[in-house]
Amino acid sequence: MCTCFLRNSVYKIENNLIVRMFSRIIMDEDDSIGYSHQKLQSLLQLSNNKDVTVKNYIKSVTYHPVKDFQNGLEWFNVSEPLFFSKHLKGKVVLLDFFTYCCINCMHILPDLKDLENEFSVEDGLVVVGVHSAKFENEKKSKNILAAVQRYNITHPVVNDHQMTMWENCDVHCWPTLLLLGPNANPLVMLTGEGHKEHLHFYIKNALEYYKDQQKISNHKIPLKLACHSLIDINSPLLFPGKIASCINEDVSLEHLAVSDTGNHRILFLKNDGTLLKQIGSGNAGFKDGNFQIAEFNAPQGLVFDGKDVIFVADTENHAIRKLDLQNEIVKTVAGTGFQGNDYKGGRKGKVQEISSPWDVCIYNITDEKDSKQKKVLMIAMAGTHQIWALFLDDTVWWKNQSYSAGTCVAIAGSGREENRNNQYPHAAGFAQPSGLAIHSSNKEIYIADSESSSIRRLSLLDGKVTCVVGGDKNPNNLFAFGDKDGKLQEAKLQHLLGLALANKADILFAADTYNHKLKRVDITTNTIYTLSVAGLNEPGGVTVSFDDKKLYVADTNNHCIKIVTLDDKLSAVTTTTLELNMSQHPLKLSELAAAMSSKVPTYNSKTITISEKGGKLKLKFNFNFVKGLKLNPESVQKWSVKSPNKRWFIAPTSGNNINNIDIICKVSGPHLDKDNLDCFFHLVTCTDEFCIPKKFVIRQPLLFQEGAPSTLESILNVEVDPLQILIIDKLN
Structure with a gap:
């Protein structure tokens, strides 16, 4: 296992x-x-x-x-x-x-x-x-x-x-x-x-x-x-993990939300690929605030709550984030930002520690006490092998249990990693649940249980957990994987991650991730069939259009969104790639970089001249601390790189180790003027007597010129003492 x-x-x-x-x-x-x-x-x-x-x-x-x-x-x-x-x-x-x-x-x-x-x-x-x-x-x-x-x-x-x-x-x-x-x-x-x-x-x-x-x-x-x-990937997406869809009140427009996992951000799109909002700075971090400065860390599952709110499973921040599309604000509603080991829960908001949430969905229930509609955010808690719930309203649920708004609690799964079905929810066992789909009329939630390679069903009436397809009858056998259509446990999948339920039929679509396939499940007969969709590479997420005519697929290792058109029988007809139009980006990265750099000292290195057609630049930093100055070993040292042009690609874009900063930048042309590549540093340094936080920018100016080389390496030797910073350039 x-x-x-x-x-x-x-x-x-x-x-x-x-x-x-x-x-x-x-x-x-x-x-x-x-x-x-x-x-x-x-x-x-x-x-x-x-x-x-x-x-x-x-x-x-x-x-x-x-x-x-x-x-x-x-x-x-x-x-x-x-x-x-x-x-x-x-x-x-x-x-x-x-x-x-x-x-x-x-x-x-x-x-x-x-x-x-x-x-x-x-x-x-x-x-x-x-x-x-x-x-x-x-x-x-x-x-x-x-x-x-x-x-x-x-x-x-x-x-x-x-x-x-x-x-x-x-x-x-x-x-x-x-x-x-x-x-x-x-x-x-x-x-x-x-x-x-x-x-x-x-x-x-x-x-x-x-x-x-x-x-x-x-x-x-x-x-x-x-x-x-x-840098050779020609896509604005990097390992997209999940995708969700939403329509407005008159069903005239469908929007998509994509967890651009590798870029640590959320993209809000029209269904034609036009970017409406980028949510998150793109730096890996944990920060609430407006859409430009907020930070995520490898976000995965997301779900719309109406047309103006998105909830996100911020996986490596071990948190649930709420995105207010109207006011453009990101807020943490559960999780501390650090991995927890709580298997019960019961606390509220940012006090409740959680562990690697991988997917989310919303369940609308009728409160047993006041008969009003209440909302519960269901969470696939992969890190503790459980299903959790975040109560968005004061709610009375199973066995007249009262939950106040903001409470986050485990509702199913013992925490043991196993494929154990049981009529009692806390006696059941899951194995890294990673995908969710809600069936509101049946009051059931379907679970992509990735490590048992199975799809499970959790009743939201009594908590009973049963098999849909895949896995093995032996709850300890987590190696019953393969690629076989069929019924119940005779069917085999391989580490599936994503689920989506059709709107007008009892059909469940599954991203069978490690088989690089999409599959269709009849939930009334517990039978799975393979859809005819070629060219996928570890798809991690799937959602269904409001009219059941399209599947939108987060094709993770192909760094793109695929659109699968469906016929009236919900079989695949054609597959295309969603072309993203990033020209509507509301924030110019060059303006953001300039705003950030204006707040801290900026040190310019010598201008590098590169081909007007663009090319590849390798940038290395060697730090030398002198005159009794050294890094504080108990503090986190941070660096990040900002591109002045959204068509450029940089890898890596940030880190915590300044002993090995080795950056590759793919720049595009032609350009008529200089562009600056800004590297931001936030270091905590000390002498024997006191500590000196140092925030500064090292700016690498670029000049694009006909006949200049297209491949360059610049080594910046940076000498830091308690009072000043000196840059010594070396161009290869």
């Missing part, structure tokens, strides 16, 4: 294939490095000097070095394959065994990024993602590459498609973290999520211990960021 560990418990899968894979899941403690974390924690509990205890433990462990990576494996974020005998020699290496579908694996990515920000490659730490796939679709390198780009993974990743390193390291579940010493010698293994503080402590002491032994090397590794290839 996609993580065997939840709440520090182990769930074994009874399936022949998986029993072979996890043939050593039950073993004596002394036989596996996997228990060293527990051993070390036991030692630390008895210790008065924890640093000394960890270093003594490191000195005493005698596990044999792990075997090196095989030749011929495909790697990402590096220019050549890495080996322990060469590139990783003299480094403390953290192996992250993951599979990109797994929500628990996603949860530890911010932890890894924080560790990389604090301990650089030159300091002696290298994080390596070892991708060991669950689904067949995930074994393909092109799909892993897309996932590396989508989740902004910047450390090296290898496709361990035969799970050789997994087996060599005695790994049993996702995610697993294995810390190695400078000779590939295992030190400690941690399973599941939630180990950030332990990892930080172990790595700090390991680096100190091995540096004292003079076994740490400060050499670089051949990094080449996968995100740079995104």
